Amino acid sequence: MTLSMPINEKIKALRDIVGPENVMDSLPALLIYARDASPMRGKIPIAVVRPGSIEEVQEIVRWANETKTPLYPRSGGTSLWGAVPLVDGSVVVDMTRMKRVIEINEKNLCCIVEPGITFGELEAILARHGFRFLVSPENGIGGTVGGNFISHGTGWGCGPYISNQGDCVLGCKVVLPTGEVVTTGTMANPKAHGHFYRYAFANDLTGLFCGSEGTLGIVVELALKIEEMPGAMGFAAFGYDDIEDAGEAIYRVRRARIPTIYAYLSPSWTMNMLFPEKAPWQHVVKFVIEANTKEILDIELNRLIEIAGRKGTYLGAELAEETWRERYRWVGLFGYKLGMRAVLPVHIPIGEIAVYFKKIEEIASEVKEKYGLRVGAGSFMCDRSMVVVVVTYFDPSNMREAENALRAWNEIKSRIIDLGICPYRMGGLWADQMHKLGTYYELLKKLKKALDPNNIMAPGILGL
Amino acid sequence: MDHGIERICPIYEYHPRGSWDSFTARGRLAIAQALLEGSIDITSDLIEIVYACTLCGACHEICVIHFPVVMGVSKIDELDQVKVFEALRAEIFKRKPDLLLEPHKQITYRIRAHHNPYGEPHDKRFAWLDIDIYLPSRGEIVYFVGCTSPYRNSEICKSTIKILSKAGVTPAIIDEWCCGSILLRTGQWDYVNDLVKHNLEELKKAGAKKIVTTCAGCYRTLKLDYPELLEGKWDFEVLHVTELLKDLIDNGKLVFQGKFEGKVTYHDPCHLGRHAGVFDAPRDVIRSIPGIEFIEMKPTRQYAMCCGGGGGLKSVFNEIAVKIGVNIVKKAKDIGVKALLSACPFCKRNLTDAIRKSSIDLELYDITELIAKVI
Numbered sequence: 001m002t003l004s005m006p007i008n009e010k011i012k013a014l015r016d017i018v019g020p021e022n023v024m025d026s027l028p029a030l031l032i033y034a035r036d037a038s039p040m041r042g043k044i045p046i047a048v049v050r051p052g053s054i055e056e057v058q059e060i061v062r063w064a065n066e067t068k069t070p071l072y073p074r075s076g077g078t079s080l081w082g083a084v085p086l087v088d089g090s091v092v093v094d095m096t097r098m099k100r101v102i103e104i105n106e107k108n109l110c111c112i113v114e115p116g117i118t119f120g121e122l123e124a125i126l127a128r129h130g131f132r133f134l135v136s137p138e139n140g141i142g143g144t145v146g147g148n149f150i151s152h153g154t155g156w157g158c159g160p161y162i163s164n165q166g167d168c169v170l171g172c173k174v175v176l177p178t179g180e181v182v183t184t185g186t187m188a189n190p191k192a193h194g195h196f197y198r199y200a201f202a203n204d205l206t207g208l209f210c211g212s213e214g215t216l217g218i219v220v221e222l223a224l225k226i227e228e229m230p231g232a233m234g235f236a237a238f239g240y241d242d243i244e245d246a247g248e249a250i251y252r253v254r255r256a257r258i259p260t261i262y263a264y265l266s267p268s269w270t271m272n273m274l275f276p277e278k279a280p281w282q283h284v285v286k287f288v289i290e291a292n293t294k295e296i297l298d299i300e301l302n303r304l305i306e307i308a309g310r311k312g313t314y315l316g317a318e319l320a321e322e323t324w325r326e327r328y329r330w331v332g333l334f335g336y337k338l339g340m341r342a343v344l345p346v347h348i349p350i351g352e353i354a355v356y357f358k359k360i361e362e363i364a365s366e367v368k369e370k371y372g373l374r375v376g377a378g379s380f381m382c383d384r385s386m387v388v389v390v391v392t393y394f395d396p397s398n399m400r401e402a403e404n405a406l407r408a409w410n411e412i413k414s415r416i417i418d419l420g421i422c423p424y425r426m427g428g429l430w431a432d433q434m435h436k437l438g439t440y441y442e443l444l445k446k447l448k449k450a451l452d453p454n455n456i457m458a459p460g461i462l463g464l
Numbered sequence: 465m466d467h468g469i470e471r472i473c474p475i476y477e478y479h480p481r482g483s484w485d486s487f488t489a490r491g492r493l494a495i496a497q498a499l500l501e502g503s504i505d506i507t508s509d510l511i512e513i514v515y516a517c518t519l520c521g522a523c524h525e526i527c528v529i530h531f532p533v534v535m536g537v538s539k540i541d542e543l544d545q546v547k548v549f550e551a552l553r554a555e556i557f558k559r560k561p562d563l564l565l566e567p568h569k570q571i572t573y574r575i576r577a578h579h580n581p582y583g584e585p586h587d588k589r590f591a592w593l594d595i596d597i598y599l600p601s602r603g604e605i606v607y608f609v610g611c612t613s614p615y616r617n618s619e620i621c622k623s624t625i626k627i628l629s630k631a632g633v634t635p636a637i638i639d640e641w642c643c644g645s646i647l648l649r650t651g652q653w654d655y656v657n658d659l660v661k662h663n664l665e666e667l668k669k670a671g672a673k674k675i676v677t678t679c680a681g682c683y684r685t686l687k688l689d690y691p692e693l694l695e696g697k698w699d700f701e702v703l704h705v706t707e708l709l710k711d712l713i714d715n716g717k718l719v720f721q722g723k724f725e726g727k728v729t730y731h732d733p734c735h736l737g738r739h740a741g742v743f744d745a746p747r748d749v750i751r752s753i754p755g756i757e758f759i760e761m762k763p764t765r766q767y768a769m770c771c772g773g774g775g776g777l778k779s780v781f782n783e784i785a786v787k788i789g790v791n792i793v794k795k796a797k798d799i800g801v802k803a804l805l806s807a808c809p810f811c812k813r814n815l816t817d818a819i820r821k822s823s824i825d826l827e828l829y830d831i832t833e834l835i836a837k838v839i
Contacts, residue, residue, distance in 0.1 A: 021481075024484055026510075027504060027507075027509070028486065028498075028507065028513055029484065029486035029487075031486070031491070032485045032488075077485055120471075121471075141471075
């Protein structure tokens with residue numbers, strides 16, 4: 001990509017668009033923008049720009065086309081999969097200034113938000129109106145709605161009917177790579193009565209942007225489904241001696257459509273590593289369920305205990321309740337207990353939990369043998385899938401160990417995709433695996449080329 | 465159930481560039497790592513980011529990350545952001561002392577010359593003491609008065625002596641020097657050992673067993689930093705005055721004669737609460753005052769937002785510090801209290817400025833002041 005304008009002129013142009021206070025170009029300030037929360041290091045951008053309106057985003061994108069400047073949209077910066085600038089000379093478009101709740105439309109059961117709002121902030125605002133959103137990531141403090149949507153975010157709230165954030169979005173407004181603005185869902189027709197149905201007007205173009213990780217434009221508004229607060233919530237945890245029984249329990253609970261909003265499996269080998277003081281552990285499954293009334297909850301909780309308890313030991317409510325209470329601090333509290341993390345989030349089919357967990361355990365054991373690094377895993381229900389988070393732990397102050405962790409990370413990644421396991425949230429990390437998807441990848445490239453002829457949007461991300 | 469999470473980093477909320485990632489904890493951690501790796505130079509841009517922090521530790525509470533060893537900070541099993549930031553500042557001072565911000569340099573000069581950061585005459589440290597009160601130079605309980613209270617907020621030390629005398633406690637006072645807190649926080653570590661050594665000798669000379677402080681900064685420094693700096697040669701029980709007062713009240717040695725009618729709330733000083741875990745004693749003392757109605761101001765305890773007065777921020781970015789303080793004052797006003805209480809002269813100073821700046825009608829007391837009114 002040619003850079004046709006000197007850097008100082010580029011900075012000046014950006015300042016003219018958004019005001020000098022919304023452009024950062026000093027090296028110490030730029031360091032963090034070359035990273036997300038993964039061990040992957042990106043290229044330090046020439047500047048970070050913070051637009052405050054759709055018009056400013058459009059101007060930035062048009063300017064980037066004229067000057068052939070790569071743009072990397074960013075919001076919370078908490079991704080774990082190398083959502084970082086991958087080429088030199090880029091500008092990071094930090095969307096955290098655009099964080100308004102534009103509308104809470106109670107009639108349509110929808111709220112329209114800008115992408116930079118965090119889940120913690122939005123939860124507090126919606127709660128004041130008696131509403132909530134449906135899915136939030138484990139890092140709800142720093143994680144933003146926009147970032148979660150464009151990376152197929154999963155987490156708290158996923159259960160029998162909801163598999164990710166995309167399921168909770170009625171439509172979006174996107175500044176395309178050439179600067180035009182498109183609105184999807186019912187509001188594609190400006191005369192529509194707000195956002196109330198996603199699958200309006202031919203193709204599901206909301207889905208085109210969901211998971212696109214900034215490669216097809218910059219999401220500037222999202223219409224999220226909202227619901228009233230649940231009438232009652234219930235908690236239960238179970239221990240299993242065999243992974244088959246743990247997997248079967250989760251599958252049966254899903255099949256019985258128990259109103260689960262979180263079902264988390266911690267395999268014994270990971271628990272033994274994380275909490276050796278209490279080893280040996282069983283495989284632990286924690287369930288959080290909700291219902292509209294206490295009476296219904298009691299019925300569902302009894303069903304849960306009956307189904308999940310068939311081959312497991314009921315461990316009471318506390319473990320699961322604590323997990324829910326600390327849901328936004330969860331990663332900080334336990335995630336880094338064994339060191340820095342190289343994380344691979346992937347999906348496996350809910351009916352084959354034990355099969356895949358055995359394979360992942362084998363890989364973990366081989367990585368330990370080969371690199372001396374510990375690998376853990378945890379998993380939660382996302383409708384017909386289980387998200388598995390495969391974590392390689394390492395000490396970042398030990399250069400050799402850190403290098404080994406990166407090698408192990410890449411090796412596990414390659415093996416996982418060859419096992420038929422489905423990665424998501426791919427960023428720059430999975431770019432070198434995309435060719436394994438054949439025609440699908442070729443189509444993605446064609447779409448990218450059609451929408452972004454100058455390839456200014458997040459080049460390299462998703463291998464595009 | 466509480467919904468949502470408030471951001472509690474005061475810089476994020478109130479620094480004009482605070483919401484940029486660069487000015488958050490992870491931005492500073494990235495700088496620390498780059499310095500260690502030698503991939504970045506120390507510049508004034510870098511210093512502006514590193515010192516735009518009150519070292520309140522809120523980032524640590526929100527993101528308690530268990531982590532091995534960073535920036536040479538060992539003996540911990542979790543990443544202590546405050547320690548890393550202090551070490552980062554020390555590294556900057558070691559490599560490029562000339563680039564340090566001028567008000568911070570002045571602090572060192574003044575401490576070297578006068579043993580206090582305000583440059584006040586050392587022999588006036590106890591000028592606030594009434595002529596008819598005699599405090600011995602030897603005793604098991606030593607009142608370590610600090611610098612801010614005697615030189616800037618003497619109502620706190622005066623109230624403390626009044627209370628202790630009413631409870632029959634006569635503390636000793638020593639020829640103390642600045643505890644070194646401000647030097648530790650701003651990275652100017654090279655003179656700290658002299659201060660520690662002097663204070664240690666004076667405490668030994670006095671035959672001290674317990675040290676009582678009214679300053680949360682002194683408390684944190686004597687309680688947490690001195691033992692580490694002296695590597696086990698520190699054998700004193702360090703109490704914040706609220707801990708001592710709680711004990712005196714519980715044992716019937718401090719009895720209230722009057723009462724305070726009205727609602728009050730309490731602001732947790734970072735050095736006392738988040739850093740040292742003293743959350744209950746101040747609240748218990750407040751609740752024991754007859755007539756008082758205590759209300760919590762959310763977020764509270766370990767999630768309380770800093771007043772803005774710490775970490776060397778106020779001396780270099782006073783306007784931001786006061787803005788942060790105005791937030792606390794507004795929160796207190798919003799919950800309808802008559803008075804806002806705290807337990808640290810730094811908080812008192814910054815919140816006083818905040819009340820003045822915001823023109824909000826609110827009474828402000830250090831806990832000792834309020835107690836002194838009702839005994």
